Amino acid sequence: xxxxxxxxxxxxxxxxxxxxxxxxxxxxxxxxxxxxxxxxxxxxxxxxxxxxxxxxxxxxxxxxxxxxxxxxxxxxxxxxxxxxxxxxxxxxxxxxxxxxxxxxxxxxxxxxxxxxxxxxxxxxxxxxxxxxxxxxxxxxxxxxxxxxxxxxxxxxxxxxxxxx
Amino acid sequence: xxxxxxxxxxxxxxxxxxxxxxxxxxxxxxxxxxxxxxxxxxxxxxxxxxxxxxxxxxxxxxxxxxxxxxxxxxxxxxxxxxxxxxxxxxxxxxxxxxxxxxxxxxxxxxxxxxxxxxxxxxxxxxxxxxxxxxxxxxxxxxxxxxxxxxxxxxxxxxxxxxxxxxxxxxxxxxxxxxxxxxxxxxxxxxxxxxxxxxxxxxxxxxxxxxxxxxxxxxxxxxxxxxxxxxxxxxxxxxxxxxxxxxxxxxxxxxxxxxxxxxxxxxxxxxxxxx
Numbered sequence: 045x046x047x048x049x050x051x052x053x054x055x056x057x058x059x060x061x062x063x064x065x066x067x068x069x070x071x072x073x074x075x076x077x078x079x080x081x082x083x084x085x086x087x088x089x090x091x092x093x094x095x096x097x098x099x100x101x102x103x104x105x106x107x108x109x110x111x112x113x114x115x116x117x118x119x120x121x122x123x124x125x126x127x128x129x130x131x132x133x134x135x136x137x138x139x140x141x142x143x144x145x146x147x148x149x150x151x152x153x154x155x156x157x158x159x160x161x162x163x164x165x166x167x168x169x170x171x172x173x174x175x176x177x178x179x180x181x182x183x184x185x186x187x188x189x190x191x192x193x194x195x196x197x198x199x200x201x202x203x204x205x206x207x208x
Numbered sequence: 209x210x211x212x213x214x215x216x217x218x219x220x221x222x223x224x225x226x227x228x229x230x231x232x233x234x235x236x237x238x239x240x241x242x243x244x245x246x247x248x249x250x251x252x253x254x255x256x257x258x259x260x261x262x263x264x265x266x267x268x269x270x271x272x273x274x275x276x277x278x279x280x281x282x283x284x285x286x287x288x289x290x291x292x293x294x295x296x297x298x299x300x301x302x303x304x305x306x307x308x309x310x311x312x313x314x315x316x317x318x319x320x321x322x323x324x325x326x327x328x329x330x331x332x333x334x335x336x337x338x339x340x341x342x343x344x345x346x347x348x349x350x351x352x353x354x355x356x357x358x359x360x361x362x363x364x365x366x367x368x369x370x371x372x373x374x375x376x377x378x379x380x381x382x383x384x385x386x387x388x389x390x391x392x393x394x395x396x397x398x399x400x401x402x403x404x405x406x407x408x409x410x411x412x413x414x415x416x417x418x419x420x421x422x423x424x425x426x427x428x429x430x431x432x433x434x435x436x437x438x439x440x441x442x443x444x445x446x447x448x449x450x451x452x453x454x455x456x457x458x459x460x461x462x463x464x465x466x467x468x469x470x471x472x473x474x475x476x477x478x479x480x481x482x
Contacts, residue, residue: 060253063334064260075336092217096224103228108249110339111369111377113239115232122228126221158338165236168384173338173405 047094055101058082059109076185079106080154081192083121084147087128088137089197099125113165120157124150140190148186152178240354247372254343254375257332323436324476326350328358330469331375340383340403342366344472347374355434357475363440363463364388364428365472376474380466381441382409389431390441392424401426401441401460409442411458418456420447426460436475 059079066075079102086095103121107114128146135142155178162168235243328350332343346352348371358365358378366380379386386403390411397418399411411426424444430437440463448457 056249056253057256060256060260060332063336064257064264066336092220096220100224100228104231104245105249108246109253110334110336111341111379112339113232114235114243114246115228115230119225119228119232122221122224126217126225129217162338162384166385168402170338170384170405177338177405 048097051098051101052105055098055105056109059102059105063109075181076188077151077154077181078192080121080124080150081147081185081189082196083125084128084143084150084189085193085196087125088132088193092126092129095125095129096122113161116157116161120154124153143190143193144186147189148182151182151185154178155182242354242370242372246370250343250370250372250375250377254331254345257343258345261332324478325473326352326476327471327473328376329471333467333469338384338405340380340386340405340466341369342378342380342466342469342472344376344378344474345374346474347371347376349373351476352376352474356477357435358472359439359475360464360469360472362465363442364435365464365466365469367434368474378472381462381464382406382466388435388441389429390426391429392418392420392444393427394421394424395419398429398431399455399458404459407459408445408462409460411444411460413455414458415454416449416456420444420456420458422447 062078083099083102086098089095090098099121100118103118104114106117106121110117128150131137131146137143137146152174155174159171159174159178162170235241326346328344328346330342331345334341334343342365344352344358352368352371354368354370356368358367364381366378366383366386368376369379370377381388381401381403382405383403384405386401386409388401389398390401391398392411392414395418397414397420399414401409401411404410414420422444426441426444428435428437428439428441442460442462442464444458445461446457446459451457
């Protein structure tokens with residue numbers, strides 16, 4: 045129960061911190077969504093209830109913080125979480141190569157989703173962004189994701205939650 | 209739980225996905241409405257962002273003041289030269305300003321300084337690759353609402369897109385969703401200034417026949433009803449007429465340095481006499 049009570053606050057602090065830190069390093073030219081890597085990690089190791097709700101809360105708060113239409117990231121994060129769960133049940137998900145590749149794919153899909161939303165809802169074509177921003181972003185996230193997985197797994201609480 | 213354990217994950221997945229889709233479709237139908245939870249998140253996020261920003265600004269300040277001192281002497285020398293030339297320039301501009309003030313009074317035009325404004329402090333920034341917004345510490349309690357123009361001493365900042373009770377989100381002029389009616393100062397040719405993310409802005413729909421030069425100032429045209437006429441938005445940094453279209457491609461560097469914004473002014477709507 046404590047998990048659900050503290051989740052919104054810690055998720056908010058995590059997302060704000062993520063935004064600030066990345067802005068400091070990349071000056072808004074690129075972003076690294078550690079929250080998405082966390083959702084993939086949760087998909088691999090956490091149970092459906094807690095992981096699903098965590099993905100939803102993270103996505104919803106990201107919607108609020110970025111100022112995008114509410115529901116976009118909530119929907120995408122929940123989808124990524126359950127796809128990660130399905131995939132991790134069927135393949136050997138501990139491999140560094142697989143983690144990197146899967147993260148790369150998820151970031152690219154997010155870029156595609158954002159591009160489509162801008163195209164069909166706002167009427168703005170940012171398709172060039174897919175290659176200029178999201179592709180390098182996906183590569184960086186893919187390369188760094190195994191390190192983040194190791195970092196997240198240090199938090200034994202998350203692991204314990206997944207195993208319980 | 210109420211459902212069989214076998215279908216536990218599937219049920220949760222279905223509930224969460226349907227819930228997020230319901231939220232999404234609701235917000236797509238009513239994009240201008242800011243929900244209670246979203247307002248609450250903005251209220252809670254603002255002080256956290258302010259705290260973290262303050263900490264980082266402090267660290268950055270220490271870095272700049274005490275560590276990053278390489279080449280300061282050269283910079284100092286070149287700055288002194290710049291000060292001399294700028295002083296001359298200021299004198300010329302002052303003359304031009306006095307002349308324009310006299311003309312404006314003569315024509316009984318409304319000056320921008322007479323507009324009711326509210327000052328606000330920047331308490332948070334969202335500067336990812338796609339979304340470019342800031343949070344300011346004024347909300348509906350201070351008369352803020354979506355659509356109000358936000359400016360700074362340097363020029364146009366953007367417009368408010370959502371407000372909670374004490375915090376408002378400002379869509380910066382460089383966000384892809386931002387469209388501002390603009391004009392080139394010299395030629396008076398009008399167009400739409402669209403945000404271009406980290407690359408600045410693009411002035412669209414300016415005909416190829418118009419003589420636009422690098423360095424030309426880009427101002428608000430006053431069309432569209434959000435920004436008053438004549439506010440500085442930026443300067444032209446590149447002009448491309450090579451494309452075979454009706455319009456030229458103009459890149460604009462905003463006058464405002466968005467990552468250094470600390471204080472802004474929100475232009476309030478003028479009260480119309482009954």
